[in-house]
Amino acid sequence: xxxxxxxxxxxxxxxxxxxxxxxxxxxxxxxxxxxxxxxxxxxxxxxxxxxxxxxxxxxxxxxxxxxxxxxxxxxxxxxxxxxxxxxxxxxxxxxxxxxxxxxxxxxxxxxxxxxxxxxxxxxxxxxxxxxxxxxxxxxxxxxxxxxxxxxxxxxxxxxxxxxxxxxxxxxxxxxxxxxxxxxxxxxxxxxxxxxxxxxxxxxxxxxxxxxxxxxxxxxxxxxxxxxxxxxxxxxxxxxxxxxxxxxxxxxxxxxxxxxxxxxxxxxxxxxxxxxxxxxxxxxxxxxxxxxxxxxxxxxxxxxxxxxxxxxxxxxxxxxxxxxxxxxx
Ligand code: BYC
Numbered sequence: 001x002x003x004x005x006x007x008x009x010x011x012x013x014x015x016x017x018x019x020x021x022x023x024x025x026x027x028x029x030x031x032x033x034x035x036x037x038x039x040x041x042x043x044x045x046x047x048x049x050x051x052x053x054x055x056x057x058x059x060x061x062x063x064x065x066x067x068x069x070x071x072x073x074x075x076x077x078x079x080x081x082x083x084x085x086x087x088x089x090x091x092x093x094x095x096x097x098x099x100x101x102x103x104x105x106x107x108x109x110x111x112x113x114x115x116x117x118x119x120x121x122x123x124x125x126x127x128x129x130x131x132x133x134x135x136x137x138x139x140x141x142x143x144x145x146x147x148x149x150x151x152x153x154x155x156x157x158x159x160x161x162x163x164x165x166x167x168x169x170x171x172x173x174x175x176x177x178x179x180x181x182x183x184x185x186x187x188x189x190x191x192x193x194x195x196x197x198x199x200x201x202x203x204x205x206x207x208x209x210x211x212x213x214x215x216x217x218x219x220x221x222x223x224x225x226x227x228x229x230x231x232x233x234x235x236x237x238x239x240x241x242x243x244x245x246x247x248x249x250x251x252x253x254x255x256x257x258x259x260x261x262x263x264x265x266x267x268x269x270x271x272x273x274x275x276x277x278x279x280x281x282x283x284x285x286x287x288x289x290x291x292x293x294x295x296x297x298x299x300x301x302x303x304x305x306x307x308x309x310x311x312x313x314x315x316x317x318x319x320x321x322x323x324x325x326x327x328x
Contacts, residue, residue, distance in 0.1 A: 013229045018244050021046060038104035046230050049223065050160055051105050052121075052302040053232060055112045057270035059123035060096035065091045068133040068140060080302065083180050084137065090173045092139070101162040112162060117302050126209050128291030135188050139243050141181015143210040143248065149174045150244045151214060154234035163232075184252065189255040196256070203252065204260045208278040214241040218278065244273045 018166055023043055025040065029036070036042055039319075065088050074079040099109045115121040126144055131137060149171060156167040188199035197212065215221055215237040227233035252259050263276045 015206070016196055022260050027229070030159045033166065034159075037161045039146075046225070046232070047105050049227055049230065049232055050163065051102055051107050053227070054098055054102040054105075055107070056122050058102060058112065058122075059089045059096050059116045059121060061095035061311070062097060062128065063127045063301060064144075065121045065127070066292075066297055066300055067127060068137060070131055071134065071137050074134070075137075080184075087141070087177050087180060088299050089313065091220055094166075094170045096172070097166040098163075101160075101166045104162045113305060117298070117305060119289070119298070122287065123297075124213055125286045125291065126213050127297055128286050128293045129205070129209050132205075133198050133202060134204070135184070135198040135202035138181050138184030138188055138199065139206040140253070141177050141179075141187050143181070143203075143206050144213070145177040145181055146248060147210050147213045147244050149178055150240050150247070154240075157231075157234060159231035173279050185255055185257075189257055200257050202320065203257050207260050208282070211241055211244070211275075211278040212280075212283045212286075214238075216283070217277070220280075242272055245273050249273050 016027060019027060022041065026041065026043060026046075036046075044323070055180050068084060068091075069088050072081060072084050075084050086154075098189045102112060103109060108316060112121065116123065127186075131140065152167055152171050152174060156164055156171060158229050185199055185202075188195045190196075215224075218224060218236045218238045224233060226235055228236065249259060249264060249266075261276045263274060266272075267274045286294070287311070289295075
């Protein structure tokens with residue numbers, strides 16, 4: 001029930017000569033870097049892939065409020081509390097922009113929520129891990145928002161107009177989020193030995209799950225080839241993961257913390273860091289609904305939906321009452 005049990009359905013990319021004239025004209029527009037807008041013709045697969053990705057993305061923003069929301073009342077100072085509150089509110093806003101972008105593809109927000117609640121749609125695996133200490137809030141901002149930026153900046157150039165435009169605003173806010181996380185890590189890493197230990201422990205627990213945010217290795221990514229041909233995705237999963245490692249490793253060094261990977265080493269020849277693959281068995285278990293917090297996270301969303309029923313009913317009743325008045 002709580003699993004994100006959707007079966008992946010990637011299919012081979014059609015070559016230009018296998019396409020219908022309409023599909024070919026569409027692909028040529030995408031190849032030329034043109035933006036596709038809501039009312040324009042698009043292949044059904046393109047529309048479905050966008051609904052899947054934007055919907056999952058929106059759900060991630062909303063479910064992603066839970067691990068951090070957990071710390072709003074326990075943030076160590078008033079300033080930290082205000083900052084965290086603003087960040088969590090931003091995530092709600094991101095969810096709303098993204099649900100709106102998905103709605104332009106002919107799916108309603110209610111349908112998307114229903115699919116999430118029934119385990120027919122996924123959200124990012126990272127939010128199925130608990131935030132046990134204040135340092136975890138630093139690690140989430142630094143690593144989770146850091147990974148999100150790495151993935152989302154290229155999406156500002158994606159082929160679907162409403163998604164690309166939503167990304168512009170989201171990315172601006174994500175950089176603030178990443179910096180506030182790094183700032184928490186700086187304070188902790190330069191604090192008492194106990195605080196530094198907490199920072200290291202948070203890095204130890206969030207490193208692998210952050211690498212998993214980029215999705216399975218290209219070899220196991222069922223959607224990448226088609227999504228990249230349609231410019232719904234601009235890069236492969238492994239390419240972005242490598243960029244994230246390259247950017248983050250020196251930051252960890254600056255903090256005086258150790259990334260929990262004995263194989264992490266700068267490779268002069270490649271011009272990149274070598275690193276170990278995360279535990280992919282764990283990743284697929286989390287996707288099957290067996291992560292540490294899957295049940296809790298989805299349970300909280302379902303409860304919020306049920307608790308809000310009276311508000312939705314009230315609003316609908318009010319709108320129905322006003323309709324005849326507006327017609328007069
Ligand atoms: N978790 O063929 P692949 C945030 C699924 S939130 C769960 O490579 P694709 C924030 C994938 O969906 C930021 N599932 O897929 C919020 C597919 O299954 P389906 C979230 C994952 O789509 C609050 C299957 O595995 N960012 O920043 O080409 C607080 C095969 O994968 C994951 C986005 O959503 C995963 N990690 O590529 C703080 C970015 N990875 O759908 C921060 C937009 C893969 O066939 N999304 N799967 O059932 C994307 O860029 C792409 O969808 C992904 C995956 C790179 C994630």
